[in-house]
Amino acid sequence: MxxxxxxxxxxxxxxxxxxxxxxxxxxxxxxxxxxxxxxxxxxxxxxxxxxxxxxxxxxxxxxxxxxxxxxxxxxxxxxxxxxxxxxxxxxxxxxxxxxxxxxxxxxxxxxxxxxxxxxxxxxxxxxxxxxxxxGMYATNALQWAPGIKAESVVRGPFPEAVAAPVHEADLAAVSARALLDRSGALLGTAPYVTGPEAVTVAEQAAAIGRAIGREVRFETITVEAAADAMASDSFPKEVALQLLGYFGASVGTDPQRTDEVQRITGRPARTFEEWAADHADDFR
Structure with a gap:
């Protein structure tokens, strides 16, 4: 079991x-x-x-x-x-x-x-x-759904923040292999699992726009306003500010990318473009 x-x-x-x-x-x-x-x-x-x-x-x-x-x-x-x-x-x-x-x-x-x-x-x-x-979850973009549905807009402080967003299906696939592993190859290991591509926040918004068939624009707001919008009972503002700090520090960098999804599951990691297509209905 x-x-x-x-x-x-x-x-x-x-x-x-x-x-x-x-x-x-x-x-x-x-x-x-x-x-x-x-x-x-x-x-x-x-x-x-x-x-x-x-x-x-x-x-x-x-x-x-x-x-x-x-x-x-x-x-x-x-x-x-x-x-x-x-x-x-x-x-x-x-x-x-x-x-x-x-x-x-x-x-x-x-x-x-x-x-x-x-x-x-x-x-x-x-x-x-x-x-x-x-790594950074592609599903973090679901927080933009209300703004995209209502105004076709994404608001945040760092349009050029960059990451290699990982599809939740790839995290599940790696976890499944670890749970079912009979060879012992994955025991005692800590694979870093990322998406395959470096994608800025503005590029993520544009990819969602393509998936839903309309332009999605990015509107820059302050870090404080962004943290207030992200915070909830289950997601403290302290964590939101720390996460936004990571985003800000990523501007102009080359985010870490690994081939662990391919190595462990035998199939390439899904792109953010694929994630946006899989979740198009969440933004319509």
Whole structure:
């Protein structure tokens, strides 16, 4: 049995489908099974990773766990790691972050510190592990959907901020290979997973415009205004400001790109243009 946390998230949905296609038994965790819309072949289980009482049932009989901090944050993830060890889970694949560098710098940033603390707990637990350190998610662009739908506009402080956005389906594909790996080739590794191309924010907006068949323009706003727009109960303004700081620092740089998707899955990483086409309906 493979347990998938955050099973209704952008990566989790793809991962459930991929594992089922490989014939693997899947237990999909969600706070609301009735609204999850997951395949009938998956065992969809109600679980709140911030509630330790729900973990025993969620992890019973599991051999492997895909852990995503989006399902409850780093403190909840640490509880899950402890519960997984007690339940006899033998392998944990963590959806981690490219910001983790295995240096002292990991303790300086909010995002790197959050993921590094869970990585260290997993390493110390004695289970088999793989850390999928994803780069900037292409799905970050979904935050622009209201502005694109209403005004065909994207607002932000750095139109020339550049990254190699990674498609959530590629993160899921790498995670699936790590969960199903019988050779041991991926155990104890932390692949950096990125998209294949350097794309500026303005170029991302233009790609979405092409996908939906109308021009999408970029409007520059202040960092403070952008952070206020990004912040929510689940995404603190502190994190938004840090993320925007990364964006600002990326202007004029050549972002890190790897071939890990190709190496691990056997197929090229999807481009942002492909991502925009896959998500066109989200912006119409």
């Amino acid at each position: 493979i347990v998938v946390s955050a099973a209704t998230g952008n990566i989790g949905r793809h991962l459930v489908d991929l594992l089922l296609a490989e014939g693997a038994p899947v237990r999909a965790l969600t706070r609301d099974p009735e609204r999850a819309g997951l395949p009938a072949a998956a065992e969809t289980v109600r679980a709140d990773l911030t509630d330790p009482a729900s973990l025993e049932t969620a992890l019973a009989g599991a051999e492997a766990l895909w852990l995503n901090l989006a399902a409850g944050g780093s403190q909840a993830a640490l509880q899950v790691v402890d519960a997984a060890v007690k339940a006899g889970v033998r392998r944990i694949v963590l959806n981690s972050s490219l910001s983790v560098t295995d240096t002292t710098a990991d303790d300086e940033g909010f995002i790197s510190r959050m993921h590094a603390s869970v990585e260290r707990a997993i390493q110390a637990s004695g289970v088999e592990w793989t850390f999928v350190r994803g």
